[in-house]
Amino acid sequence: MNSSSSPQVQILLATYNGARFLREQIDSILTQTYPCLTILSRDDGSTDGTLAILNDYAALHPTRFHILPQSPPTGSAKLNFAALIAASTASHVSCADQDDVWVSTKIADSMEVMQRLEQRHRHGTPLLVFTDVAVVDEQLRPLQPSLWRYQHIQPNKIFNFRRLLTQNVVTGSTALFNRPLADLAARMTAKAYMHDWWLALLASAFGSADFLTQQTVLYRQHASNVLGAAGHGSHSGLPKWRQHAKRREQWENSEHQASAMLEAYRDELPQKIRRMLEAYVRCETSPNRFVRVLTLISHGFLLQDLRPNLAILLYLWDMDFAKNHTPAE
Numbered sequence: 001m002n003s004s005s006s007p008q009v010q011i012l013l014a015t016y017n018g019a020r021f022l023r024e025q026i027d028s029i030l031t032q033t034y035p036c037l038t039i040l041s042r043d044d045g046s047t048d049g050t051l052a053i054l055n056d057y058a059a060l061h062p063t064r065f066h067i068l069p070q071s072p073p074t075g076s077a078k079l080n081f082a083a084l085i086a087a088s089t090a091s092h093v094s095c096a097d098q099d100d101v102w103v104s105t106k107i108a109d110s111m112e113v114m115q116r117l118e119q120r121h122r123h124g125t126p127l128l129v130f131t132d133v134a135v136v137d138e139q140l141r142p143l144q145p146s147l148w149r150y151q152h153i154q155p156n157k158i159f160n161f162r163r164l165l166t167q168n169v170v171t172g173s174t175a176l177f178n179r180p181l182a183d184l185a186a187r188m189t190a191k192a193y194m195h196d197w198w199l200a201l202l203a204s205a206f207g208s209a210d211f212l213t214q215q216t217v218l219y220r221q222h223a224s225n226v227l228g229a230a231g232h233g234s235h236s237g238l239p240k241w242r243q244h245a246k247r248r249e250q251w252e253n254s255e256h257q258a259s260a261m262l263e264a265y266r267d268e269l270p271q272k273i274r275r276m277l278e279a280y281v282r283c284e285t286s287p288n289r290f291v292r293v294l295t296l297i298s299h300g301f302l303l304q305d306l307r308p309n310l311a312i313l314l315y316l317w318d319m320d321f322a323k324n325h326t327p328a329e
Contacts, residue, residue, distance in 0.1 A: 006034070006035055006036040006111075007036065007090075007091045007092050007111070008036050008037075008038070008090040008091055008092065009034060009036060009037045009038075009090060009092045009093070009094060009107055009111065009176070010037075010038055010039075010040055010088050010089065010090035010092070010093050010094070011029055011037060011038065011039045011040065011093075011094050011095075011096050011107075012040055012041075012042075012081060012084035012085065012088060012093060012094065012095050012096060013025075013026070013029075013039055013040070013041040013042075013084075013096045013098065014041075014042055014044065014077060014080040014081050014084055014095070014096075014097070014098065015041060015042070015043045015044065015046060015050050015054065015080075015098045016043065016044040016045065016046055016050070016073075016077070016080065016098070017046045017047060017048045017050060018046070018048075018050050018098030018099055019046070019048040019049035019050045019052075019053055020048075020099075021098065021099040021138075021220060021222075022050060022053050022054075022098050022099070023053060024101055025096065025097070025098055025099060025100055025101060025102070026039070026053075026057055026065075028100075028101045028102040028103075028104070029096060029102055030057075030061065030064065030065075031104060032102065032104060032105075032106060032107045032108065033104055033105050033107075033108045034107035034108040034111060037064070037107060038063075038064045038065070038066065038090070039057075039061075039064060039065045039066065039096075040066050040067075040068065040084060040087065040088060041054050041065070041066070041067050041068065041084075042067070042068040042080055042083055042084050042087070043067070043070075044073045044074055044075070044077075044080045045072075045073030050098075054067050055067070068083070068084070068087055071083070076190075077194070077195075078188070078190075078192055078193070078194050078195045078198075079190060081095055081172070081195040082185075082186070082188045082192075082195060085182055085185050085186050085188070085195070086186040088182055090179070091178065091179050092111070092114065092176060092177070092178055092179070093176070093177055093178075093179075093182045094107065094110070094175060094176045094177075095172045095173060095175050095195065095196070096173060097172065097173045099220045099222065100133075100173050100217050100218060100219055100220050101136075101140060101217070101218040101220070102173075102216065102217055102218075103215070103216045103217065103218070105216075106131075106174075106216035106217065107176070109131075109212060109214070109216060110129045110131065110174075110176040110212065110216065111129075111176065113129045113210050113211075113212060114127060114129045114176055114178065114210075116210070117129065117208060117209075117210050118178070120208075121207070121208055124180050125180060125206075125207045125208060126177070126178065126180040126181035126184055126202060126203055126206045126207030126208075127177065127178045127180070127181060127203065127207050127208055127209065128170070128175060128176070128177045128178075128181055128199055128200065128203035128207070128208075128209040128210075129175075129176040129177070129209065129210055129211065129212070130155075130169075130170045130171065130174045130175050130176070130200075130209065130211050130212075131171075131174040131211060131212040131213075131214060131215065131216040131217070132146050132147055132148045132174075132211075132212070132213055132214060132215045132216075133146075133147045133171050133173070133174060133215050133216070133217040133218070133219040134146065134147070134215040134217070134218055134219065135147055135150065135219050135221060136218045136219065136220055136221065137220070137221055137222070138220065138221075138222045140218055140220070143221060145215070146215060147171065147215075147219060148213070152304060152305065153169055153304070154304070155169045155211050156211075157304070158304065159200070159204065159209055159211070160204060161201070161204040161205055161273055161276060162276055162299060162300050162301055163300075163301075163302070163303075164197075164200050164201055164204050165201070165254060165258055165276070165277075165280050165301055166254055166301050166302065166303055166312070167303050167304065168193075168194070168196060168197035168200055169200065170196045170197065170199060170200040171196060171217070171219065172194065172195055172196030172199075173217050173219065174216055174217055175196055175199055177199060177203070180206075180207070181199065181202060181203055181206075181207060184202050184206060184265075185198060185199055185202055187264050187265075188264075189260045189263070189264060191256045191257060191259065191260035191263075192257050192260055193253045193254070193256070193257045197257065198257070198261075201257070201261060205261075205265075205269060205270065205273045206268075206269075206270075247311045247312055247314070247315040248315055250312070251284070251312060251315055251316070252284075254280075255280065255281060255283070255284045258277050258280045258281055259281055261277055262274070262277045262278065262281065276299060279295050279299050279301075280299070280301055282295055283295050283296050283301070283316055284319075289316070289317050289318075289319070289320075292316040292317070292319065293313055293316050293317055296312070296313065296316060297313075
């Protein structure tokens with residue numbers, strides 16, 4: 001690929017006490033086959049050797065590696081990424097976790113898909129590309145060759161707005177997005193669950209997305225992960241009645257995020273999307289259990305598998321009890 005004709009891609013590297021694996025990740029980014037790539041990093045108040053590592057790379061690669069000025073810690077990965085997205089300037093942007101390793105063709109392969117998307121949509125459309133990942137241990141030994149197969153994820157079936165309200169399918173370290181989507185995402189609030197889910201919802205609401213089934217990231221699992229690669233396999237039997245703690249947390253994360261989208265983009269949202277968000281919030285706010293349950297079903301706000309859907313329906317039916325009791329799962 002000719003660097004003179006390639007769009008600029010800016011990699012947003014969010015760090016916090018990541019010294020243990022950071023050099024390996026940065027090296028995998030700097031050795032990407034895509035020719036027109038820079039790194040913008042932001043540290044969120046590390047107390048280990050993370051900042052020293054970032055400064056080493058900035059000194060070694062002054063035109064390719066940049067560090068945002070020190071600012072008060074945000075206290076979370078999503079807000080660290082939000083600050084990076086707001087500071088980004090390139091036509092295309094990608095997020096990087098501090099502890100993964102990228103396949104050398106990750107950006108080149110994703111940009112091919114992005115450029116096909118751009119040919120199909122008018123200029124200024126928010127666009128997103130994402131991929132599968134391979135799950136590995138601390139020493140990069142394979143644990144699961146495909147996160148999507150492990151979690152029974154079918155992105156072609158999930159990537160529509162009503163499904164994305166309840167279930168994210170985008171792993172942040174695989175996300176590549178264009179300037180219009182970055183500008184929208186820069187308004188992400190603290191009520192968002194994670195930046196990758198927010199990006200997925202915005203792309204579905206305002207633009208479009210495509211994906212690669214190949215694994216472009218070695219997604220490292222270790223004790224300090226912010227979010228791990230938990231399995232979501234099928235379960236036999238009915239969910240247990242009134243054991244609501246986990247399902248309440250799951251529901252409230254998604255409902256708070258839907259409320260935040262309404263607050264941030266209400267006047268800009270397509271009417272169909274705005275009504276979906278309002279209906280989703282109504283599942284939480286209605287005092288009538290029949291309205292809560294029937295709204296969820298009638299709008300198709302459902303997960304992939306039967307058992308988790310039943311669990312959420314049980315929670316919405318029994319919400320008054322659930323909000324006052326948190327029995328052990």
